Amino acid sequence: MSGEHYLIIGNGPAGREAAITLREKAPQSRVTVISKENVRCYQPHLLPQFIAGQVSEEELFTLPFSFFKERDIKLRLGQCVVDVDFHKSQVTMAHKEIIPYTGLIIAVGGTPRIPERCHRYRDRMLTLKTLTDARMWAEKLQKVSSALIVGGDLTSFALTRTLLAMGKRVSFLLNEESLWPVRCDDQVFREARVKLEQGGVEALRGTIQDIVRRSETSLEVTVDNKTFETGIVGAFYGLRPDVGFLAGSGLTIERGILVDEYLKTEVDNVYAAGDCAQVYHPGLKDYWVSIGYGNAENLGRIAASNLMGEKTPVETPQESILCAEGVRVNTSWWLEF
Amino acid sequence: MREQSDYPAQDGKSELKVVKQVSYSTDPADFHYMTVNVPCQNACPAATNIPAYIRTLFEERYSRSYELNRIANIFPGVLGRVCSRPCEDQCRHGEPELGRPVNICHIKRAAADYRREGHIYMERLFAPLGKSVAIIGAGPSGLAAAHDLSTIGFKVVMFEAFDQPGGMLRYGIPEFRLPRDVLQAEIDSILRLGVTLHTGRRIGADVRMEDLLRDYDAVLAATGCYTSIPLGVPGEDLPGVYAGLEFMIDVTSGKAPRVGEKALVVGAGFTAFDCARSALRLGAREVSICLRRTEEDLRVTRDEILEAKREGISIKSLMLSQRIVGQGRAQGVEFVRTRPESVRADGKREIAPIQGSEFMEPCDTVIVATGQRSTPFDAPGEKDRHGILTPLGARGARTSVPGLYVAGDYATGPSTVIQAVAQGRRAAEVIAEDLTGGTRRQKAVRMEDTTITDRSRSWDYIQRQEMPTVAPMAKRLGSADIEVETGYERDAAHEESKRCYLCYLHYEIDMDRCIYCRYCIDVAPRDCIKLVESVETNEAGAIVGYKETTSWRRVNAVMIDNARCIRCGECARVCPVDCISVTKVELVERLSMEGGQ
Numbered sequence: 001m002s003g004e005h006y007l008i009i010g011n012g013p014a015g016r017e018a019a020i021t022l023r024e025k026a027p028q029s030r031v032t033v034i035s036k037e038n039v040r041c042y043q044p045h046l047l048p049q050f051i052a053g054q055v056s057e058e059e060l061f062t063l064p065f066s067f068f069k070e071r072d073i074k075l076r077l078g079q080c081v082v083d084v085d086f087h088k089s090q091v092t093m094a095h096k097e098i099i100p101y102t103g104l105i106i107a108v109g110g111t112p113r114i115p116e117r118c119h120r121y122r123d124r125m126l127t128l129k130t131l132t133d134a135r136m137w138a139e140k141l142q143k144v145s146s147a148l149i150v151g152g153d154l155t156s157f158a159l160t161r162t163l164l165a166m167g168k169r170v171s172f173l174l175n176e177e178s179l180w181p182v183r184c185d186d187q188v189f190r191e192a193r194v195k196l197e198q199g200g201v202e203a204l205r206g207t208i209q210d211i212v213r214r215s216e217t218s219l220e221v222t223v224d225n226k227t228f229e230t231g232i233v234g235a236f237y238g239l240r241p242d243v244g245f246l247a248g249s250g251l252t253i254e255r256g257i258l259v260d261e262y263l264k265t266e267v268d269n270v271y272a273a274g275d276c277a278q279v280y281h282p283g284l285k286d287y288w289v290s291i292g293y294g295n296a297e298n299l300g301r302i303a304a305s306n307l308m309g310e311k312t313p314v315e316t317p318q319e320s321i322l323c324a325e326g327v328r329v330n331t332s333w334w335l336e337f
Numbered sequence: 338m339r340e341q342s343d344y345p346a347q348d349g350k351s352e353l354k355v356v357k358q359v360s361y362s363t364d365p366a367d368f369h370y371m372t373v374n375v376p377c378q379n380a381c382p383a384a385t386n387i388p389a390y391i392r393t394l395f396e397e398r399y400s401r402s403y404e405l406n407r408i409a410n411i412f413p414g415v416l417g418r419v420c421s422r423p424c425e426d427q428c429r430h431g432e433p434e435l436g437r438p439v440n441i442c443h444i445k446r447a448a449a450d451y452r453r454e455g456h457i458y459m460e461r462l463f464a465p466l467g468k469s470v471a472i473i474g475a476g477p478s479g480l481a482a483a484h485d486l487s488t489i490g491f492k493v494v495m496f497e498a499f500d501q502p503g504g505m506l507r508y509g510i511p512e513f514r515l516p517r518d519v520l521q522a523e524i525d526s527i528l529r530l531g532v533t534l535h536t537g538r539r540i541g542a543d544v545r546m547e548d549l550l551r552d553y554d555a556v557l558a559a560t561g562c563y564t565s566i567p568l569g570v571p572g573e574d575l576p577g578v579y580a581g582l583e584f585m586i587d588v589t590s591g592k593a594p595r596v597g598e599k600a601l602v603v604g605a606g607f608t609a610f611d612c613a614r615s616a617l618r619l620g621a622r623e624v625s626i627c628l629r630r631t632e633e634d635l636r637v638t639r640d641e642i643l644e645a646k647r648e649g650i651s652i653k654s655l656m657l658s659q660r661i662v663g664q665g666r667a668q669g670v671e672f673v674r675t676r677p678e679s680v681r682a683d684g685k686r687e688i689a690p691i692q693g694s695e696f697m698e699p700c701d702t703v704i705v706a707t708g709q710r711s712t713p714f715d716a717p718g719e720k721d722r723h724g725i726l727t728p729l730g731a732r733g734a735r736t737s738v739p740g741l742y743v744a745g746d747y748a749t750g751p752s753t754v755i756q757a758v759a760q761g762r763r764a765a766e767v768i769a770e771d772l773t774g775g776t777r778r779q780k781a782v783r784m785e786d787t788t789i790t791d792r793s794r795s796w797d798y799i800q801r802q803e804m805p806t807v808a809p810m811a812k813r814l815g816s817a818d819i820e821v822e823t824g825y826e827r828d829a830a831h832e833e834s835k836r837c838y839l840c841y842l843h844y845e846i847d848m849d850r851c852i853y854c855r856y857c858i859d860v861a862p863r864d865c866i867k868l869v870e871s872v873e874t875n876e877a878g879a880i881v882g883y884k885e886t887t888s889w890r891r892v893n894a895v896m897i898d899n900a901r902c903i904r905c906g907e908c909a910r911v912c913p914v915d916c917i918s919v920t921k922v923e924l925v926e927r928l929s930m931e932g933g934q
Binding site for chain 1: 433434631632633644647676677680693694809810
């Protein structure tokens with residue numbers, strides 16, 4: 001085994017594919033994946049079905065532990081990186097261990113974004129990003145008959161379908177902050193409303209003023225000047241890159257870690273992939289983020305290949321790409337609801 | 338030089354008791370120790386004794402906590418609201434594996450909020466000197482200088498161009514961040530020292546420098562930075578385009594500027610944020626702050642960013658303005674996208690425009706808050722290319738004209754309130770030295786033997802207490818003078834004060850008594866206790882490094898690295914032979930009887 005140590009932070013689709021690619025291209029090197037979550041890589045897009053009981057927990061996982069063991073990919077699950085020193089090429093863990101690396105791929109994905117305006121009552125809203133979140137939803141849904149979905153992103157529409165299938169009454173609140181990262185203007189609102197109401201969802205428009213917990217199974221929500229009760233409030237304002245540990249590290253972070261078209265950051269041996277990367281596109285002369293499971297897998301493979309010396313650019317975004325607040329995204333999921 | 342000032346222990350017959358073992362040092366090695374081991378105080382331009390005021394607040398001695406602040410920074414109530422908080426960036430609690438910095442600034446405000454009503458300022462006053470100093474500009478720097486010069490015994494006369502004193506504090510910071518009664522009370526605490534204040538008197542127009550130089554023993558120019566720097570792009574003269582500082586002066590003077598529906602603010606500092614938040618209160622429906630760099634590079638506090646976002650302001654990054662367009666009024670700004678380039682010597686990245694990436698941001702109001710500089714006035718002496726008097730000497734207060742001094746933003750360019758205060762105090766020190774031939778105040782390291790504190794290890798895990806703010810948003814934005822941050826409740830302030838690691842406590846192992854059991858190393862929360870083969874010292878004799886060893890045969894000492902120590906006290910608690918001592922070490926200002934006439 002060579003002395004090289006490739007480190008991947010993040011165990012989502014991008015991190016997993018990066019690890020597999022690195023193992024293929026550097027068979028003699030150490031490959032380590034660090035993940036905050038203490039479960040192996042799963043398919044987050046199946047979480048709504050898991051909540052409904054249509055998919056078992058085991059079916060969520062993509063690969064067995066044996067797969068990684070056979071390939072000598074070390075999984076360090078339930079461990080958290082708190083700092084990266086790019087000069088010394090080492091990361092500091094929350095448990096104070098310092099791990100040196102030869103090359104680093106940051107694939108930490110995103111964490112649910114709660115607009116600053118809503119911080120006051122964020123503890124009264126549920127998000128759905130991780131398996132832990134999904135378990136929480138499954139437990140709560142056993143006790144309530146209604147749910148209010150606010151914000152609205154890819155996951156929220158899938159979850160809404162699930163809730164309807166479970167016989168729950170669902171309201172969907174749309175406003176300017178909805179349908180991240182697309183700006184919800186009048187036309188988009190009309191499109192989304194038609195789709196939602198066709199599916200049996202009550203579509204509302206307005207802004208939450210407050211959420212008050214009345215009991216374990218009842219929340220009182222004030223939207224503009226109207227107050228009503230619901231069992232659960234789900235917040236789906238999209239994601240923000242989970243890169244707090246990189247603050248002040250020297251990497252440029254805007255809506256993600258800025259990388260070039262080869263996914264390389266400003267530091268030579270450091271790449272970023274998946275939802276946490278904001279990729280420069282020389283054709284567009286702009287940055288874009290790619291979201292979704294398949295895209296993340298692809299970026300993970302490209303980042304690993306380029307870390308090993310290849311020069312593969314990220315593919316041109318598809319024509320359906322949209323531009324929102326300076327970020328280009330390739331999705332319009334509400335049309336598929 | 339070390340000076341003992343304790344009461345000597347007696348043989349039991351005397352009535353005198355040992356109250357405190359205190360010594361003062363001006364040894365450079367001790368000053369070096371302070372810079373490395375009390376990073377918050379070292380980061381504060383005014384050298385505020387932060388661990389001490391946090392500890393006194395923990396003891397619910399709010400007035401004393403306020404005084405400990407005031408001794409160094411003059412305006413605790415003001416700075417507890419608007420300080421840029423360089424101390425928090427250096428707080429040990431913010432180091433990678435330790436969590437988030439202590440909310441030092443908000444504790445300062447709590448000290449001001451909860452001090453006794455009618456508490457007496459602990460001010461040591463020197464006898465009148467029969468000499469006078471004119472100060473031009475009653476901003477934070479001028480006022481700080483006025484305070485110090487008055488206490489030393491000078492007759493101080495201030496000339497202020499605006500109608501009221503306070504400078505940028507009053508005319509640059511909106512009332513929703515700094516209530517005017519708080520500001521006025523702290524200005525009054527300076528004026529009560531016998532300072533004469535003339536308002537509405539502008540240097541060059543209403544007051545002539547040659548008259549001042551003739552009539553006073555010294556003149557201090559602290560006129561601040563009031564000339565806005567334009568963007569330098571076409572269209573900047575269109576109606577609907579405002580210079581940030583002028584915009585804020587209008588807002589704070591009650592002359593509400595006309596703001597449209599959609600405002601773009603170009604800039605990255607406090608002024609840009611104040612303009613954006615004020616524009617929202619003036620009726621703009623959509624306000625964006627446009628940055629050349631990213632949010633990460635902003636020069637404002639995290640709280641400021643959070644509150645701006647809560648109010649609905651969006652922050653747009655990586656864009657550089659090219660021109661302002663519009664027919665008869667601003668209707669949009671053309672930007673190009675930027676990208677980060679190589680790292681400069683100052684640690685910041687170069688930002689380069691991406692050619693061909695032009696895009697338009699529609700708007701009806703543009704506020705340019707990209708900076709300001711000093712305004713020149715008629716005065717003799719050496720000046721720079723903008724006509725600003727050149728500061729000379731290491732402390733930057735003297736000019737080439739004897740008796741004429743400069744301080745604050747006028748001398749340094751735009752800075753923060755705490756920097757301006759520190760500058761003003763430094764200028765006062767220089768003036769006093771020049772006019773009296775000696776120093777009146779002297780920095781020293783005060784050392785006091787102490788026992789281990791009652792600080793519990795579990796306090797390390799207390800979450801940072803967030804500042805409560807006005808809710809709901811409609812109430813907050815409904816009026817421009819409602820203070821957004823409502824201040825800590827006493828309990829929250831007390832809880833936050835527990836988080837401080839009290840870095841002014843110096844832990845040391847007495848090697849004559851150490852039995853090398855290594856219990857202390859076992860309980861150390863980080864690599865703060867070292868097995869040392871040898872130490873490295875600098876010219877001043879201060880320890881600047883350790884040669885560690887893992888071989889027992891080479892161990893010459895077990896040492897506590899106070900630069901890594903978080904003063905959790907665990908080592909002292911487990912030591913079976915009680916060989917770890919604790920000393921309270923503070924950088925203080927002592928009154929000096931040296932020199933003077």
